Amino acid sequence: MNLEFWQSRWYEGRIGFHKSAVNPLLTQYFSELDLPIGSQIFVPLCGKSVDMVWLAAQGYDVVGVELSEIAVEAFFAEQNITPTIHQYSDNPAIKYYQGQFTSQTTEQTITLWIADIFAVTSKDIGHVDAVYDRAALIALPATIRSAYAEQILRICGKSNDNNKKAPQLLITLDYDQTKKDGPPFSVTNTQVEQYYGNHYQIIALKSNTSTLNSAKELTVTEDVWLLKDL
Template sequence: MNPEFWHKRWQEGRIGFNQSTVNPLLIEYFNCLNLTVGSRIFVPLCGKSIDMVWLATQGYDVVGVELFETAVQEFFAEQNIEPAVYQQADNPMIKYYQSQLSEQTITLWVADIFALTAKDIGSINAVYDKAALIVLPADMRVRYSEEVRKLSSDTSKVDGANNKITPQLLLTLNYDQRKKNGPPFSINADQLEQYYSAHYQIYELASVPSSIGSAPDITVTEHVWLLSSK
């Protein structure tokens, strides 16, 4: 992940990846996670995704992580919410914004995801990854998948190897990578096996036609995956 690349995109407002409506695949397949109302959903590399608003209005607390503070500030401003801002006790360079929406708590960390711990994130019941894995280059994806697993694991147990695996709803894109060199990057089933099969059962829930705004002539499919404990 090249922070300068994404920082420039946010500065210039080139955020076509940020959807103005809730992803319909989230609405259709979220119940596959079998969560009780009030559960806490982790959204890595969250940007200012409106999907987080939908999760809150459905009765779920949201915990997001975003590298760029501008995105977090814009999220709360666009939702007409005044958040409180807190610093991490051990690192004053890391902070989080927190407020209520539809009586649910939304906590957005401004940090490199690899600088956080499960203690920071707190108890998590599920992960929603719409636009995190697909923006990372191949050499970062294994590390990222492990980091998300650790951040969302059951922190009540001391031995991380025996922690309860938290389910994930994962959305990916698949296209001919020779025609476009991401991001977003194309991810296929074999790659998912490489990143997640050590700890998760991988189920494909859907495959639908999609598109990439910067490359409208490329044939793209969007895939919905459920990752659950083995």
């Protein structure tokens, strides 16, 4: 993963990938994960996504990993949450911010690690009940996606209490990569099977095709997947 690329995007404010509204696919399909209230959701490459606020408001704890400290600081500032900053004793380059999301109905913990996704472990992240991947897999070039999928399994592939893999709600984009440079990168159905087929039952929940720009030169298919333990 090109760490300098993402750091510079946040530093320069070139974050067109950030959405100010909650992803409607999350609100529509999150129930497919069938999680009890109080579960912890892992959000890899989380940025300052407001999807994490929505998850907390539903009664779930959130743990994320993000490369840019600018993004993490912005998340807590924009949500009016005062976090506690913890320096990671085993690696001075890693820290995490932890704060409480409070509403009239719930109080949940949001923990955001500032680190390369490949530098954290299951011990760091702690218990994970499910993964929400809206922007991580598609942010990575094909050369490292298999390694990323394996890392996600190492981090949270086994639930602490039932020895099953944590399910995932995964959103991907599929388009002609020769017509547009990523990120976000195109991820085909075949590649999803390649990355996760040996570990999960892969269920297609939705597929929506649209065109980008007025000339309708690029056709993009957005797919929503539920990955369940075999």
